[in-house]
Amino acid sequence: MDNILLMLPGPTTVAPRVLKAISDSIVNHRSAIFGEIFTETTKLMSEVFQTKNQSYLLTGSGTASMEAAIANVLNPKDKILNVVGGKFGQRFMQIANAMGGNTQELAIKWGDAVSPEQVKEVLDKDEDIKAITVVHNETSTGVTAPIEEIGKVMKNYDALYIVDAISSVGGDRVEVDKYGIDICITGSQKCLAAPPGMAAITLTDDAWKVIDKVDSKAYYLDMKKYRKTGAGTPPETPYTPSVSMIYGLAEALKIIKEEGLENRVIRHEKAAKTVKNAVKSLNLELFPKEEISSSTVTAVKMPEGVTDSDFRGTMRNKYKVELAGGQDHLKGNIFRIGHMGNISYKELAITFSAMEMTLKGLGLDIEMGASLAAVNESYL
Ligand SMILES: Cc1ncc(COP(=O)(O)O)c(C=O)c1O
Incomplete structure (x- = not known):
C-alpha cells in the first residue's frame, strides 16, 4: 500500500501500538475478560470527555452517535434548534427531520461561527424548544463554535444541550461537565487517532430523564438498552460490538492519557x-x-x-x-x-x-x- x-x-494516522492492539485475538464479547476491557475503555473515554458521567461506546461511525443523540430525546413534532453553519450542522438537522422533529434552523453563513447571543435570542422567543444541537468543530468549514459560552447561556433554559465534538475531543478543549453539555458525542478516527468504526456518547442525568420519557423509535441505537447492558455483570453492549476496534480505541485512549x-x-x-x-x-x-x-x-x-x-x-x-x-x-x-x-x-x-x-x-x-x-x- x-x-x-x-x-x-x-481518518488520521494511527500509532503502531494501536495497530498492534487491533490485531489481538478476538474474545467473547459476553465474558469477564471483555467486560474488563470494555469498562476500562469507557472510563478512559469519560476522562477524555472530562465528565463524571458514564460514556457509551457505539459500533458505528460518528454519524451513529449523532443519530443516537437525537433519536433518543425527540418525540415526533418536538421542537429542536439546529445551529447549521456547515455540512455537519446540516446533518444534525437532517437526522432530526428524519426522526419527525419540528426543526428550527439557526442558519450561520458557512465560514462564520454562531454566537451565544444568537442562541439566546432564539431560545428567549420560543420556550417550546426541547433541545439544541451545536457542532463544536465544523470540520467542513474549519470553524470552532464557542461551546463553553453557549453552555453558560444554556444553563438558563431547560432545553438539552447536544454537542457534536466528533472532530475536537482529544484535540481541543471539550470539558463536558464544566460547559454543561447534556449529550456529547465523538468518533474514533479523528483526534483520538484510532481506526474508523467506533463512536462514543456521554449523557447527563437531565438527558436520561428526557430519554426515559420519550417514546423513541430507535432500535440499534436505543440508549436505554446500552444503559441496561452496560450496568450488567460483566458490562456488555446490547449487540455484538467491534471487539477489535474497541482494543484499538482503548490503546489510543491510553496514549492520550500518557501524553496528557x-x-x-x-x-x-x-x-x-x-x-x-x-x-x-x-x-x-x-x-x-x-x-x-x-x-x-x-x-x-x-x-x-x-x-x-x-x-x-x-x-x-x-x-x-x-x-x-x-x-x-x-x-x-x-x-x-x-x-x-x-x-x-x-x-x-x-x-x-x-x-x-x-x-x-x-x-x-x-x-x-x-x-x-x-x-x-x-x-x-
Ligand atoms: C464534526 C463532524 N460531525 C460528524 C461527522 C460524521 O462522522 P462519520 O463520518 O464518522 O460518520 C464528522 C466526520 O467528518 C465530523 O467531522
Whole structure:
C-alpha cells in the first residue's frame, strides 16, 4: 500500500501500538475478560470527555452517535434548534427531520461561527424548544463554535444541550461537565487517532430523564438498552460490538492519557498556529477568520487559477501527502489541512515542502522555503 501521509480531518494516522492492539485475538464479547476491557475503555473515554458521567461506546461511525443523540430525546413534532453553519450542522438537522422533529434552523453563513447571543435570542422567543444541537468543530468549514459560552447561556433554559465534538475531543478543549453539555458525542478516527468504526456518547442525568420519557423509535441505537447492558455483570453492549476496534480505541485512549490531555490540546494549538502562519507565508488566504479557525483542521481558499484536482492530485500522487477538499458548495473553492491526532513538526514540514513544490509546479509565484521557514520557526 502507498505510504500516504494523511493530513485529513479524519481518518488520521494511527500509532503502531494501536495497530498492534487491533490485531489481538478476538474474545467473547459476553465474558469477564471483555467486560474488563470494555469498562476500562469507557472510563478512559469519560476522562477524555472530562465528565463524571458514564460514556457509551457505539459500533458505528460518528454519524451513529449523532443519530443516537437525537433519536433518543425527540418525540415526533418536538421542537429542536439546529445551529447549521456547515455540512455537519446540516446533518444534525437532517437526522432530526428524519426522526419527525419540528426543526428550527439557526442558519450561520458557512465560514462564520454562531454566537451565544444568537442562541439566546432564539431560545428567549420560543420556550417550546426541547433541545439544541451545536457542532463544536465544523470540520467542513474549519470553524470552532464557542461551546463553553453557549453552555453558560444554556444553563438558563431547560432545553438539552447536544454537542457534536466528533472532530475536537482529544484535540481541543471539550470539558463536558464544566460547559454543561447534556449529550456529547465523538468518533474514533479523528483526534483520538484510532481506526474508523467506533463512536462514543456521554449523557447527563437531565438527558436520561428526557430519554426515559420519550417514546423513541430507535432500535440499534436505543440508549436505554446500552444503559441496561452496560450496568450488567460483566458490562456488555446490547449487540455484538467491534471487539477489535474497541482494543484499538482503548490503546489510543491510553496514549492520550500518557501524553496528557492538556499537553495534547497545546500540541494541536501549536500545529494549528503553525499551519496558519505557513499558509499565510505562501500568500494563501484562510477561509474562516483566524480568531474562529479550528485547532484541528484549517480550511484554505483555493488559489486563483488552480483546480482542486490539479492541486490535491499532485499533492497526493506526486508527493504522497493527502489533503481534504471542500464539501458541497465549497467543493473546488477550498482545501482543508487536517492537523489532528498525531501531527507534529515532521508531518507539517513534509506537507508544506510538498505544497510549495506543487504550487510552484502549477505556475504560482511561490517563494520557495517561505512556509518551511514558518514551520521551522514554530518548532525551533
Ligand atoms: C464534526 C463532524 N460531525 C460528524 C461527522 C460524521 O462522522 P462519520 O463520518 O464518522 O460518520 C464528522 C466526520 O467528518 C465530523 O467531522
